[in-house]
Amino acid sequence: xxxxxxxxxxxxxxKYASPQAFYPLAGTMMPWFAWAAxxxxxxxxxxxxxxxxxxxxQGESYRIIFIHVPAAWMSxxxxxxxxxxxxxxxxxxxxxxxxxxxxxxxxxxLFTFIxxxxxSLWGKPTWGTWWVWxxxxxxxLILLFLYFGFMALQAAIDEPRRADRxxxxxxxxxAVNVPIIYFSVKWWNTLHQxxxxxxxxxxxxxxxxxxxxxxxxxxxxxxSIAAALHRARSIMLERERxxxxxxxxxxxxxx
Amino acid sequence: xxxxxxSDFFAMGGYALYVWGSYAVxxxxxxxxxxxxxxxxxxxxxxxxxxxxxxxx
Numbered sequence: 001x002x003x004x005x006x007x008x009x010x011x012x013x014x015k016y017a018s019p020q021a022f023y024p025l026a027g028t029m030m031p032w033f034a035w036a037a038x039x040x041x042x043x044x045x046x047x048x049x050x051x052x053x054x055x056x057x058q059g060e061s062y063r064i065i066f067i068h069v070p071a072a073w074m075s076x077x078x079x080x081x082x083x084x085x086x087x088x089x090x091x092x093x094x095x096x097x098x099x100x101x102x103x104x105x106x107x108x109x110l111f112t113f114i115x116x117x118x119x120s121l122w123g124k125p126t127w128g129t130w131w132v133w134x135x136x137x138x139x140x141l142i143l144l145f146l147y148f149g150f151m152a153l154q155a156a157i158d159e160p161r162r163a164d165r166x167x168x169x170x171x172x173x174x175a176v177n178v179p180i181i182y183f184s185v186k187w188w189n190t191l192h193q194x195x196x197x198x199x200x201x202x203x204x205x206x207x208x209x210x211x212x213x214x215x216x217x218x219x220x221x222x223x224s225i226a227a228a229l230h231r232a233r234s235i236m237l238e239r240e241r242x243x244x245x246x247x248x249x250x251x252x253x254x255x
Numbered sequence: 256x257x258x259x260x261x262s263d264f265f266a267m268g269g270y271a272l273y274v275w276g277s278y279a280v281x282x283x284x285x286x287x288x289x290x291x292x293x294x295x296x297x298x299x300x301x302x303x304x305x306x307x308x309x310x311x312x
Contacts, residue, residue, distance in 0.1 A: 049264075050257060060268035064277045071281070110284055118277040125273050223285070230292045237299035250303040 017094045019236040020245035026229040033229070037222035044215030052208040064122040065209070069197075070217040072115035074224055075143060076178050078108035082150075083175040086168035096232075098164035099239070101171060102154060103232035107224050109147035116140060127191055135184035136192035139177055146174040160239055 016022045048066040055062040082104040089097035119137070120130045131137065150167050157163035180187075185194045197203045203210045240246050258264040267274045 052257075054257060054268065059270060061270040061273055063267070063274050067277050067281050107288065110288055114281050114284060117280055121273040121277045125270055227288060227292060230296065234292070234295045234299040237303065241299075241303055246303060249300065252300055 017092075017096050019096050019099070019240055020243075022096055023233055023236050023245075023249070026233050030226050030229045030233075033222045033226035037219045037226060040215050040219035040222060044212050044219055047208060047215060048212035052212050053206060055209075058126060061122065061125045062209075064118050066212050066216045068115060068118040068122060069213055070220040071111045071118060072140070073217055074220045075108060075112035075115050075140070076181055078104050078111060078224055079143060079146070079171075079178055080175065082108060083171045086171040089164060090168045090172075095161075095164070095239075096236075098168065099232050099235045100228070101168065102164075103228045103235055104224075105147050105150050105154075106231065107227045109144060109151070111220065111224070112140065112144040112147060116144065132191050134190040134192055135188040136181065136190045139181040139184050142177055143174075143181060146170070146177060150174070 016025060044066060048063060052063075054060055082101045085097045085101040085104070088094065089101060116137075119140075123132070124130050150170050153170055154163045154167040157166055184190060185192055196205050197210070197213075205213075237246055237249065265271060265275075
């Protein structure tokens with residue numbers, strides 16, 4: 001199969017769309033993202049627990065925000081990236097795009113669960129309930145099921161190309177849910193509060209709280225990239241174990 | 256500084272269950288994912304020796 005080309009400024013941007021070119025590149029990038037995640041996480045925890053003041057309404061319970069908001073952002077963002085790669089894979093028939101979509105799903109599901117879990121633990125002291133079927137919480141739960149559905153569908157189909165295409169269609173259709181989650185607090189009357197942070201206005205929270213939250217968001221971001229690259233490399237080896245480029249990586253596992 | 260002592264810190268103003276419950280589960284799940292990722296990577300490299308091109312040459 002010939003790879004498509006996209007040449008802009010004398011660079012073929014699809015060069016890294018082939019697993020043999022992407023595998024070593026991903027291996028080089030992975031540790032940098034992992035370290036960046038660790039540094040941002042430590043800085044975020046320090047600011048979150050030792051610099052940011054006690055909230056005058058919620059007391060110390062608000063410190064769940066440093067996990068909850070970054071996890072919720074990542075849960076939606078990873079889904080959009082996953083759907084993007086699934087769409088690219090459907091249009092260009094590039095096998096690496098589908099591998100990236102598959103590599104993102106478990107990490108996306110992880111952050112979705114963390115967002116729901118931390119939200120539940122935050123809801124109990126502030127709303128008096130662990131769970132309520134309002135639009136924000138319900139659509140986020142549907143997001144978790146979409147991730148599970150994507151993974152289960154791919155696992156259920158033996159032939160990888162068919163599994164890729166079926167998963168990609170599900171990922172694209174499910175993408176409709178992401179704007180529903182994001183705008184649910186505007187479109188419906190929800191127990192969940194509206195956004196404290198938006199691109200169009202200043203955040204309605206103390207500067208140090210905001211700093212801690214952004215640092216944790218960067219940590220979640222870098223961690224997700226590192227985890228997805230790590231998983232994508234395993235998927236490449238698993239799927240392409242009978243191709244020539246893979247043979248040279250025999251016995252290269254380092255912990 | 257927000258905390259008078261370590262026990263003050265761990266008490267989280269009475270919200271220890273909720274705050275530490277969030278952080279502990281998050282940390283546990285991320286550690287679990289890293290262990291799973293490493294296991295999958297190790298298995299993927301090891302299978303090359305058994306089934307891949309490398310094993311047949």
